Amino acid sequence: MIQNNASLLDNLEKDCLSCQRCDLSRGRHNVVFGVGAPDAEVLFIGEGPGEQEDLKGEPFVGKAGILLDKMLRAVDLDRNKNIYIANIVKCRPPQNRDPLPEEQELCIAWLRRQFALIRPKIIVCLGRIAAARIIKPDIRIKKEHGKIFRKGGVIMMPILHPAALLRNPADKPAAFEDFLRLQQLIEEHCEHTYDKLNSE
Ligand code: URA
DSSP states (O other): OOOOHHHHHHHHHHHHHTOOSSTHHHHOSSOOOOEEOTTOSEEEEESOOOHHHHHHTSSSOSHHHHHHHHHHHHTTOOTTTTOEEEESSSSOOGGGOOOOHHHHHHHHHHHHHHHHHHOOSEEEEESHHHHHHHTOTTOOHHHHTTOOEEETTEEEEEEOOHHHHHHOGGGHHHHHHHHHHHHHHHHHHOSSHHHHHTOO
16 A cells, blocks of 8 residues: 555654664653654754653644744645644754764654655745755854755755744744745745645
8 A cells, every 4th residue: 555645654653753873862741753744845953852742742833833833824834734844853952052973864764755755846944953954964053044055956945943032033034934935935936835835
């Protein structure tokens, strides 16, 4: 039987839930695999779960996530309908420290497999850690957020991390500009993202 994307992603999530590839697995309450439409044309990638995400098993559900959802809604994007959200590492680093390069290295295989199933047209990297891992190691996020990169046929855009926007609210208008640019990119390159918002 040919399995569809949703069930292949479900199977991948089941495997991921028992992952013990690195020490982050020892301190976790939950693996934070990802959330969203299995056939999303736009994939958002964050850094790693924080406290709330670890407790709930879902990415971006704390204060930064509330802000992210608001900005998404402003450009007709919705984690439950037309995008997918995942992180570089699936388990919470202690005290919310940056994930170590070796933790990223061990975990990134899960994200690669998510990417291979979802096959997004656009990747949005939330913050420096994700952008450095996915777009280019020497990214300067304050300078280069909102810039469009192309890699292997996929359009990529780094944006400011919503937690950084909570610390520096003066950057919110610039971040909003990036979301408007993203909306334009979606209109130009995606086929069903905005149709899905209005479905059922
Ligand atoms: N920050 C991230 O980068 N990812 C989350 O899931 C939550 C906060």
